[in-house]
Amino acid sequence: MPLQPRPWISEVAPYQPGRPAPTGDGSLASNESPVAPSPAVLAAVASAAASGHRYPDPLADELRQALAEFHHVAPEEILVGNGSDELIFLLAWAFAAQAGTVVCAEPPYQIDAVSTRIVNATLTTVPLRDWVHDLPAMATVPADIAYLVNPHNPTGTLCSREDVAGFLSTTRSSLVVVDEAYIDFSDDPERNTAIPLINAGDIAVLRTFSKLFGLAGFRIGYLVANAELILALRRVRAPFSVGRVAQSAALASVRHRAEYSALRETIVSRRAALSRLFERAGFSVVPSQANFVLVRVGNETQLVDHFFEHGVAVRPGSALDIPGTIRVTVPTEAGLQLMADALRSAPEPSPSHRQSTLTSGSD
Numbered sequence: 001m002p003l004q005p006r007p008w009i010s011e012v013a014p015y016q017p018g019r020p021a022p023t024g025d026g027s028l029a030s031n032e033s034p035v036a037p038s039p040a041v042l043a044a045v046a047s048a049a050a051s052g053h054r055y056p057d058p059l060a061d062e063l064r065q066a067l068a069e070f071h072h073v074a075p076e077e078i079l080v081g082n083g084s085d086e087l088i089f090l091l092a093w094a095f096a097a098q099a100g101t102v103v104c105a106e107p108p109y110q111i112d113a114v115s116t117r118i119v120n121a122t123l124t125t126v127p128l129r130d131w132v133h134d135l136p137a138m139a140t141v142p143a144d145i146a147y148l149v150n151p152h153n154p155t156g157t158l159c160s161r162e163d164v165a166g167f168l169s170t171t172r173s174s175l176v177v178v179d180e181a182y183i184d185f186s187d188d189p190e191r192n193t194a195i196p197l198i199n200a201g202d203i204a205v206l207r208t209f210s211k212l213f214g215l216a217g218f219r220i221g222y223l224v225a226n227a228e229l230i231l232a233l234r235r236v237r238a239p240f241s242v243g244r245v246a247q248s249a250a251l252a253s254v255r256h257r258a259e260y261s262a263l264r265e266t267i268v269s270r271r272a273a274l275s276r277l278f279e280r281a282g283f284s285v286v287p288s289q290a291n292f293v294l295v296r297v298g299n300e301t302q303l304v305d306h307f308f309e310h311g312v313a314v315r316p317g318s319a320l321d322i323p324g325t326i327r328v329t330v331p332t333e334a335g336l337q338l339m340a341d342a343l344r345s346a347p348e349p350s351p352s353h354r355q356s357t358l359t360s361g362s363d
């Protein structure tokens, strides 16, 4: 018999990475950190690598312990994964596989959609309203899993904890997953996080070391949820999916957590500078609580190519199910300069995508 993948697998397109950035400072397509790992992280990594002939701790207990203390939860309420993307696949297998149902925003975070399809579950998407999750509409959809990405990717918009709590108590979904990959860049992460809700219902909160902590290349993230839910995910996980080098890098960054608050401030204020650049060039920018901004541009292909020629890679909205926009990561200071130079000679926005209300002043 000729070899064929399962029919629903054949319908899934393999992941398409963005074009490699022409320059490091101009790498604004993947929402990575603008800074490389700290000396403390590198030292921890070197020491973990020296024990590379040994399997890693399957549950990353030292890291779980440190994270549990930080979040005021029990270690049994944390599961560490090979990036939060792995945890999303585990959620799909455990709670939606074989004809289950999932509800996401439209546009969704791509991994939420793909993980649903590969386990042969059905995806319902609910359009954003003014760029924000339409929680009342999503709550009416009966599903096994509801995904809230908070702040959302690709828009950067945030729902309050009160809104998430309201959703949790009204939703017709069995499990609510709140993906907080970008929560550190929001105005008040402590107030906004859904972690205090983990015992108020069936809710799982996802966090990653890929964004503020700048460990995207190590692949490590975690999930916070009640202990029973964690146990279900442990049934389907590969025991050694998180290597010891990644565990040690994450542990070092948790122990040096305070040092990341200056970086957070820098990214938040540079996000404002990045938004101003686009607004002054006549584009409208969706107000963002993340480390990127979504810009409404009209003809995105022309603009994406123009930026590329000027050393800057941005993510075209068509690759994110939101054509007519570009998503731009908050860059380094040098990257901001590249962007400013590229914008000076950029094609004018088409009239329908100009800012409807020009911001006052021109600081």
Ligand SMILES: *Cc1c(COP(=O)(O)O)cnc(C)c1O
Pocket: 031, 082, 083, 084, 085, 086, 109, 149, 153, 179, 181, 207, 208, 209, 210, 211, 216, 219, 220, 221
């Ligand atoms: C970047 C991102 C993640 C992080 O994924 P990792 O696998 O931890 O690198 C998770 N969710 C969203 C919405 C993201 O944009």
